[in-house]
Amino acid sequence: MGTPPQPQQQGAGPYNPYGAPVPQQGGSAGPWHAGPQPYGAYGAHPEPGRYGCRLCGAWPAAHATVRGHQGLIVLMRFLSLRGPFCRDCGLATYRRMSSDTLWQGWWGPLSVFITPVTLLMNLGPRASFRRLAPPAGGYRPALDPGKPLWRRAPVLLFLAPVLLVLLGIPTLIGIALLVGDDEPTLSVGQCVADEWDGHELALRVRDCGSPDAEYRVSKRLETSDDRCAPLDRVTGSDYGRLGSTRTCLTPLPR
Structure with missing residues (x-):
């Protein structure tokens, strides 16, 4: 009497993370294998249990929340975008939201105080993004980070009045000390x-x-x-x- 064939066990052959069998070398790929794979030949993430960038799917990615603020005279809006982000998408998001906050965030009594706090809170995510390696393996290109924040027009428009105030006060004090009023400083012999x-x-x-x-x-x-x-x-x-x-x-x- 012959021995009946044993059913193949789930772990006997190569499988992808979703349970579909991997075709052997030289075999034809099934429907599950069609299309580009974002993380290697079999779609396996380089670090299991973690997710890629929410915008492009690339890895490595950092979990962080970038914030923004809009002052609307009487009302105000608190904006946020939660990660994970790869290095380039994270920096692009940080620079865009911080740049918008610099010119949209001051238009309200409370917004004058909330805006600098929001900008300071974004420094933590920025540091996390800068520590990441270049993005790889995404299903679409990562965002272009663009110009650094200090080279963008909203920042320059914000810094201009600040510099005028910082430089203007010492200048006015110096002029007042040099010119003074019409009363002279007397010296002996005059x-x-x-x-x-x-x-x-x-x-x-x-x-x-x-x-x-x-x-x-x-x-x-x-x-x-x-x-x-x-x-x-x-x-x-x-x-x-x-x-x-x-x-x-x-x-x-x-």
């Missing part, structure tokens, strides 16, 4: 006269030989112990060096 400026009497420097000169600057009161001569006039500290030193004015003979 001659001055009282003149009405439309609001009050103010000292103006005059040539000592001019008949308009009334006083000569004779001394600076550098310390609290310094004193002027009995007939001298004492100016306020606003005529002194750095606005902190008083001076003695001796009347000129008439």
Whole structure:
């Protein structure tokens, strides 16, 4: 009596991950084998249990969420796109959403504070994408990351007023210190006269030989112990060096 043939076991021959038999070398491929395979000859993922990029299917991919924000005067929108992303698709998504946030995110009272927080939160996904190897094995080409964020027009439009403010404040302070008002900083030996400026009497420097000169600057009161001569006039500290030193004015003979 002959032995009946034994049924082939599931694991006896080569199988793909979905249970369909793999054709032997030289055999014809069945319908399951038609079309391009994204992860190698048999469709097996290089790292089982993980997924490729959600946009192109390439691997390796990082699980991360890229965020955006839109301020709408009274209302606001919180945007997010969850991974996994490959390196190129992740960077392209990060740069696009962050660039849009830079010019769309400030138009609201609360959005002024939410926008910088959103941009800072995107730095974590950006670092994850940059650590990935170049994408491979996708079912479509990965997105082009494009220009770096700091070279895009919305960033330049955002940085321009910021730089103007940062540079403008020191410039205005410097001009104010250099120009000051009409009250001079007096030095010993100069001659001055009282003149009405439309609001009050103010000292103006005059040539000592001019008949308009009334006083000569004779001394600076550098310390609290310094004193002027009995007939001298004492100016306020606003005529002194750095606005902190008083001076003695001796009347000129008439």
